[in-house]
Amino acid sequence: MKELTEIENPSFLKDLSIDELNELSANIREFLINSLSKTGGHLAPNLGVVELTIALHKAFNSPNDKLIWDVGHQTYTHKILTGRTQFFNSLRKYKGLSGFPKLSESEHDVWETGHSSTSISAAAGFVYSRDYKNEDHHVIPIIGDGALTGGMAFEALNHLGHSGKRVIVILNDNEMSISKNVGAFTRMLNHMRTSKKFKRAKRISSSVLSVESHLFDLTKRVKESIKTFMMARNIFEDMGFTYYGPINGHEISELISTFDYCKQLNEPVIIHVVTKKGHGYEPAATDQVGVWHGVGPYELETGKFLKKIDENKRSWSKVISEALLRLAKIDERIVAITPAMKNGSALNQFAEELPDRFIDVGIAEQHAITFAGGLAISGMKPFVSIYSTFLQRAYDQVSHDLARQNLPVVVGIDRSGIVGGDGETHQGIFDIAMLRHIPNVNIIMPRNAREAFNMLYSAFNRNELTFIRYPRGNTFFDIEDDFKFQMIKKGTWTTVKEGNELIFITYGPSVDYIADIIKKHHLNATLINARSIKPLDKQLLKKLLRSNLPIIIFEEAIKIGGLNSAILEFASDYKLRSDHIYSLGIGDAFVPQGDKKFVYKDLNLDEDAILMLVELALLNKKNEESKEKKDTVLWQKRNG
Numbered sequence: 001m002k003e004l005t006e007i008e009n010p011s012f013l014k015d016l017s018i019d020e021l022n023e024l025s026a027n028i029r030e031f032l033i034n035s036l037s038k039t040g041g042h043l044a045p046n047l048g049v050v051e052l053t054i055a056l057h058k059a060f061n062s063p064n065d066k067l068i069w070d071v072g073h074q075t076y077t078h079k080i081l082t083g084r085t086q087f088f089n090s091l092r093k094y095k096g097l098s099g100f101p102k103l104s105e106s107e108h109d110v111w112e113t114g115h116s117s118t119s120i121s122a123a124a125g126f127v128y129s130r131d132y133k134n135e136d137h138h139v140i141p142i143i144g145d146g147a148l149t150g151g152m153a154f155e156a157l158n159h160l161g162h163s164g165k166r167v168i169v170i171l172n173d174n175e176m177s178i179s180k181n182v183g184a185f186t187r188m189l190n191h192m193r194t195s196k197k198f199k200r201a202k203r204i205s206s207s208v209l210s211v212e213s214h215l216f217d218l219t220k221r222v223k224e225s226i227k228t229f230m231m232a233r234n235i236f237e238d239m240g241f242t243y244y245g246p247i248n249g250h251e252i253s254e255l256i257s258t259f260d261y262c263k264q265l266n267e268p269v270i271i272h273v274v275t276k277k278g279h280g281y282e283p284a285a286t287d288q289v290g291v292w293h294g295v296g297p298y299e300l301e302t303g304k305f306l307k308k309i310d311e312n313k314r315s316w317s318k319v320i321s322e323a324l325l326r327l328a329k330i331d332e333r334i335v336a337i338t339p340a341m342k343n344g345s346a347l348n349q350f351a352e353e354l355p356d357r358f359i360d361v362g363i364a365e366q367h368a369i370t371f372a373g374g375l376a377i378s379g380m381k382p383f384v385s386i387y388s389t390f391l392q393r394a395y396d397q398v399s400h401d402l403a404r405q406n407l408p409v410v411v412g413i414d415r416s417g418i419v420g421g422d423g424e425t426h427q428g429i430f431d432i433a434m435l436r437h438i439p440n441v442n443i444i445m446p447r448n449a450r451e452a453f454n455m456l457y458s459a460f461n462r463n464e465l466t467f468i469r470y471p472r473g474n475t476f477f478d479i480e481d482d483f484k485f486q487m488i489k490k491g492t493w494t495t496v497k498e499g500n501e502l503i504f505i506t507y508g509p510s511v512d513y514i515a516d517i518i519k520k521h522h523l524n525a526t527l528i529n530a531r532s533i534k535p536l537d538k539q540l541l542k543k544l545l546r547s548n549l550p551i552i553i554f555e556e557a558i559k560i561g562g563l564n565s566a567i568l569e570f571a572s573d574y575k576l577r578s579d580h581i582y583s584l585g586i587g588d589a590f591v592p593q594g595d596k597k598f599v600y601k602d603l604n605l606d607e608d609a610i611l612m613l614v615e616l617a618l619l620n621k622k623n624e625e626s627k628e629k630k631d632t633v634l635w636q637k638r639n640g
């Protein structure tokens with residue numbers, strides 16, 4: 001049996017027996033548990049698909065056959081089998097192994113994912129192009145039960161089921177999204193997993209399967225009648241897919257025989273595989289709330305997480321959800337909505353204390369936003385907690401449904417800014433640019449917990465469509481139990497400190513980042529907290545622009561369409577000079593994974609870059625003044 005680090009590609013699997021494959025799965029599982037105890041990562045999803053992945057690479061011939069992983073957070077075994085074991089010590093690190101499929105990493109990564117529910121649509125593209133080109137390979141999207149609650153997956157099932165084209169969809173059903181999966185569809189899958197009819201049908205279909213593989217010419221009608229007789233047709237079959245399952249996703253021989261049989265079919269097929277998230281590591285296998293979905297380093301023996309959180313700090317998600325809970329206890333119209341991110345958005349306590357006002361809609365960001373619109377127009381006060389990157393899914397719902405009707409919804413844009421290990425597909429850097437041009441939209445970002453509490457309170461009381469953005473990570477939590485909420489006037493910035501050589505304008509936690517640099521380097525600078533990104537504080541901004549001091553705008557967001565653009569547009573609209581405006585933000589590029597300190601350096605957002613820009617700005621100011629002096633001298637000479 002090869003050492004995992006000796007594996008270069010999956011071809012070695014062809015010679016392995018079932019026993020050897022089982023031995024391999026044990027080795028991989030042990031490796032993952034050990035390696036991720038040091039690096040962190042998506043442990044539970046990956047432990048759930050070790051056998052499934054081995055069976056897929058045994059039965060199919062990647063990369064000729066296209067394995068397309070939905071979300072892609074469960075591809076660690078796939079990466080081990082395709083020669084990347086040695087890189088796992090750099091998993092999700094700066095310039096390290098991606099936690100998701102990456103075209104640049106391997107020919108076996110045929111499609112990049114990160115956002116959920118895209119695999120079947122991508123597969124449709126691979127299927128149609130294969131058939132147009134008369135090629136002859138398999139296309140196998142692997143989608144989880146959670147990802148299947150994403151509307152896009154149904155759009156693709158609807159299309160491919162109708163097309164009659166050859167595709168093999170693997171449904172990896174572990175009853176979990178990040179936490180327990182939700183929705184009617186999940187209930188249907190539960191029924192398919194547990195009902196006696198299905199159990200009997202499974203026996204029948206596996207025996208039919210074994211008989212059939214010899215009598216392959218058994219007509220489709222006979223097969224259908226056996227199935228229809230033995231069990232209620234299911235939605236997949238009504239959508240044109242031949243359904244097989246549910247089969248045991250940890251039983252390699254059953255997986256391989258099912259795949260080998262389905263390879264012969266020239267039609268849309270869906271194989272319902274039942275797995276256990278976290279399988280083989282007790283703390284993860286018994287986790288029903290999703291704590292082991294994505295983890296930091298942990299103690300192997302006990303499963304104790306090693307990351308210490310300063311007791312004076314809370315995650316930004318927790319700060320917002322704490323404020324939301326306190327406000328919801330005052331105002332019964334407030335309801336909290338999450339698209340499958342209860343844990344990540346720290347809404348567990350809200351859900352526990354106000355269960356009838358907590359709604360998890362599954363991985364359905366578009367539905368979450370328009371659902372909130374329906375609540376708002378009916379007099380409720382909905383709060384949608386949604387990661388910046390996943391909000392991108394609901395652009396039209398924001399514009400067409402909420403903004404155009406000017407509905408009073410408050411949206412908490414979580415994970416705004418650079419997120420770290422998830423990298424390119426999860427950075428929260430586009431939301432300002434995506435939203436700012438939409439009429440009736442307000443965008444705010446608190447500098448600290450107190451401002452967050454008052455901003456959320458003000459947003460609900462203003463009854464306007466408001467997006468309050470906050471980053472991944474922690475902040476000081478100094479809020480007393482009897483905190484008195486205060487209104488913050490709409491469109492107002494604050495002057496954090498006064499200086500008379502240059503001006504910094506920024507927002508959110510970046511305010512303190514810049515404040516520290518000003519203090520450390522004794523810069524004689526004014527610092528503005530532009531906590532309302534839209535609308536701007538026009539009065540103060542006019543004053544700043546007319547000061548003729550160099551202005552440095554700093555934002556951990558894409559510059560194009562961000563605050564930087566807003567201020568330049570403002571200067572242009574009001575015919576104010578703007579050649580003394582400098583900006584530091586994220587350029588026109590996707591941002592890699594990794595710790596902020598490395599990524600900041602890459603993006604010229606680190607201290608050195610800021611100081612260089614300060615030097616340039618002050619030098620330009622000095623030259624301008626001396627030029628003015630020279631001009632004055634010349635003028636006086638010329639005019640006497």
Ligand SMILES: Cc1ncc(C[n+]2csc(CCOP(=O)(O)OP(=O)(O)O)c2C)c(N)n1
Pocket residue numbers: 045048071073074114115116117143144145146147148172174176177178277339340341363365390393
């Ligand atoms: C559009 C989108 N929304 C939310 C997420 C966050 N997310 C990542 S994995 C996951 C759960 C996926 O559940 P499932 O497909 O069943 O995979 P499992 O983790 O159970 O293997 C969610 C909600 C995402 N990646 N993309």
Ligand SMILES: CC(=O)[C@@H](O)[C@H](O)COP(=O)(O)O
Pocket residue numbers: 071073114293294344415419422472
């Ligand atoms: C794979 C996926 O999209 C989620 O698991 C995401 O990685 C969660 O991000 P946080 O760790 O920031 O909650």
Ligand SMILES: [Mg+2]
Pocket residue numbers: 144145146147172173174175176177
């Ligand atoms: Mg799942």
